[in-house]
Amino acid sequence: QVQLVQSGAEVKKPGASVKVSCKASGYTFTDYYIHWVRQAPGQGLEWMGWINPNSGATHYAQNFQGRVTMTGDTSISTAYMELTSLTSDDAAVYYCAREGEDSGTYLKAFDYWGQGTLVAVSS
Amino acid sequence: QSALTQPASVSGSPEQSITISCTGTSSDVGSYNFVSWYQQYPGKAPKLMIYEVSKRPSGVSNRFSGSKSGNTASLTISGLQAEDEADYYCCSFADGSTPYGFGTGTKVTVL
Numbered sequence: 001q002v003q004l005v006q007s008g009a010e011v012k013k014p015g016a017s018v019k020v021s022c023k024a025s026g027y028t029f030t031d032y033y034i035h036w037v038r039q040a041p042g043q044g045l046e047w048m049g050w051i052n053p054n055s056g057a058t059h060y061a062q063n064f065q066g067r068v069t070m071t072g073d074t075s076i077s078t079a080y081m082e083l084t085s086l087t088s089d090d091a092a093v094y095y096c097a098r099e100g101e102d103s104g105t106y107l108k109a110f111d112y113w114g115q116g117t118l119v120a121v122s123s
Numbered sequence: 124q125s126a127l128t129q130p131a132s133v134s135g136s137p138e139q140s141i142t143i144s145c146t147g148t149s150s151d152v153g154s155y156n157f158v159s160w161y162q163q164y165p166g167k168a169p170k171l172m173i174y175e176v177s178k179r180p181s182g183v184s185n186r187f188s189g190s191k192s193g194n195t196a197s198l199t200i201s202g203l204q205a206e207d208e209a210d211y212y213c214c215s216f217a218d219g220s221t222p223y224g225f226g227t228g229t230k231v232t233v234l
Contacts, residue, residue, distance in 0.1 A: 045161075061220075
């Protein structure tokens with residue numbers, strides 16, 4: 001069965017960076033885009049960007065340009081999201097999610113999600 | 124891209140039907156049939172309920188249905204059940220440098 005398992009909770013100081021991992025299993029890692037979505041406490045979902053694990057190509061939301069880097073390690077079927085220059089506004093649960101596919105067409109929808117990684121930012 | 128607009132809350136009695144709206148613009152909902160809906164319980168990851176406006180993934184109850192008219196998409200839950208009490212988010216593909224946007228979220232309460 002398809003699973004996305006994320007790394008554990010992090011506590012960071014303002015100005016620091018955080019790197020969250022997302023290990024995929026149950027499918028061919030390079031066949032599906034991985035997206036990252038975050039959710040601040042009590043708030044809605046915010047799309048951050050995607051990575052094509054096959055090519056390494058990425059596309060980031062404008063709000064995160066210059067501060068986020070998404071990478072993948074195909075040898076261990078793991079995607080990473082690194083966010084730099086953290087502020088209190090970055091305190092959130094960060095999710096990785098797989099973009100679904102049907103008959104060779106990408107769905108532009110997220111069919112499997114990781115369990116989420118809580119990132120706290122505090123001095 | 125601004126967040127898509129959803130009502131903050133919708134409620135209904137068991138077995139009733141409710142509809143959640145998701146209003147965007149001609150640059151997102153109005154231009155693409157790539158609207159999806161997600162159900163989220165507190166402290167849990169979202170779950171895909173509808174994709175491409177009206178398609179249901181395998182395993183999702185047929186009590187959930189989706190539609191779109193102009194710049195507004197809708198999710199209808201028929202035969203409301205206690206287990207449907209959750210937050211629901213729409214998402215649309217969009218023009219521009221940020222190609223995905225989520226709705227503001229709707230809390231569904233079963234009375």
